[in-house]
Amino acid sequence: MTRPVLLLTRDDVATMMTPADYLSAVENAFRATKENRASAPPPMHIHTKHGGFHAKGASIDGARNYVALKLNGNFPGNLERNDLPTIQGAIFLCDADNGALLAVLDSIEITLRRTAAASALAARHLASAESKALAIYGCGDQGRAQAEALAAVFPLTRAACFDMDANKASSFAAAMTGALGFPFNAVGSVADAAQAADIIVTCTTTRAPFLRLEHVKSGAFIAAVGADNPDKSEIDPGLMRAASVVADSIDQCVVMGDVHHALKAGAMTRDGIHAELADIVTGGKAGRTNDSRIFIFDSTGMALQDVASAALAYERAQERGRGQPFSFSEKQTSCPLRSLTTTPAT
Numbered sequence: 001m002t003r004p005v006l007l008l009t010r011d012d013v014a015t016m017m018t019p020a021d022y023l024s025a026v027e028n029a030f031r032a033t034k035e036n037r038a039s040a041p042p043p044m045h046i047h048t049k050h051g052g053f054h055a056k057g058a059s060i061d062g063a064r065n066y067v068a069l070k071l072n073g074n075f076p077g078n079l080e081r082n083d084l085p086t087i088q089g090a091i092f093l094c095d096a097d098n099g100a101l102l103a104v105l106d107s108i109e110i111t112l113r114r115t116a117a118a119s120a121l122a123a124r125h126l127a128s129a130e131s132k133a134l135a136i137y138g139c140g141d142q143g144r145a146q147a148e149a150l151a152a153v154f155p156l157t158r159a160a161c162f163d164m165d166a167n168k169a170s171s172f173a174a175a176m177t178g179a180l181g182f183p184f185n186a187v188g189s190v191a192d193a194a195q196a197a198d199i200i201v202t203c204t205t206t207r208a209p210f211l212r213l214e215h216v217k218s219g220a221f222i223a224a225v226g227a228d229n230p231d232k233s234e235i236d237p238g239l240m241r242a243a244s245v246v247a248d249s250i251d252q253c254v255v256m257g258d259v260h261h262a263l264k265a266g267a268m269t270r271d272g273i274h275a276e277l278a279d280i281v282t283g284g285k286a287g288r289t290n291d292s293r294i295f296i297f298d299s300t301g302m303a304l305q306d307v308a309s310a311a312l313a314y315e316r317a318q319e320r321g322r323g324q325p326f327s328f329s330e331k332q333t334s335c336p337l338r339s340l341t342t343t344p345a346t
Helices: 010-016 019-034 078-082 107-126 141-151 166-180 190-194 237-242 258-264 277-281 303-320
Strands: 005-008 044-047 052-060 066-074 087-095 101-106 133-137 158-162 184-186 199-202 221-224 244-247 295-298 324-326
Touching: 005 303, 010 101, 010 107, 010 303, 019 052, 019 107, 019 141, 019 277, 019 303, 052 303, 066 107, 066 303, 087 107, 087 303, 101 107, 101 303, 107 141, 107 221, 107 277, 107 295, 107 303, 133 141, 133 190, 141 166, 141 199, 158 166, 158 190, 166 184, 237 258, 244 258, 244 277, 258 295
Parallel strands: 005 101, 133 158, 133 199, 158 184, 199 221, 221 295, 244 295
Antiparallel strands: 005 324, 044 052, 052 066, 066 087, 087 101
């Protein structure tokens, strides 16, 4: 008998999963790459007039073996133009042993949180353990997820935030101060945000690099998150050259990421990449060894992070009775996909 497919909305996922859950799932994904328990083909990117689509798939083996495929639309300016989120889509989770479709999950929450968890995981190995000052560039949902993930790992006491939309930065600062219990200060320039920060996150949609070496203090850790396609760039090649660069996936970063732009500019070579994050996590390469070294984590987003996070959300849903079961092979009295709702990004 065919098992019903489980439909999990954004609210379902948000209710069940914590930053610690995502951190655990993402760490498992990176470990799996070095333990021959995972496989991921190159992602596919489809350009459109106002944005584009990413299609990413991967398999991961463990107590149970899973495959997931994520289709995400990424449309900067979507909120203003269409009153829709910048990023939206779905994850299809399957049983890797028999091909059965297990669940369809709204991808917004998982994409936000697994991305932030990867930054927190990298920071745990590459930032000073005593990091207290945070800087966030890009005051949207991803910025919030990044701040929450990092605050769960580090003893943060203050933060600065910058956005090209000053009103957005001010609203973000007020909301995050209330949510995390330490002051966020909206600042007016790139330099003002970074100058005192121990941990810096860039999660913008820019296509022109803005963070330069002179903005960053000695020993800082930078999570470069925004350059998730070949056209986007946040980190100046001079800063990339001066820092120790860790990639989520070297093969992916050389074609879509700030590494990609630094290579094109001749500021670094592929051999100059310090390590992949999986090498650091499993102890194959050293992380931070002194207080003055600047580290950059080039985070382009890996399908392995999606499958590990979606699998954990699915298992939690089974335990807790969350989600709506449905079957493609049976007549439906109502459309279950009506509950697959999204909320506008902020």
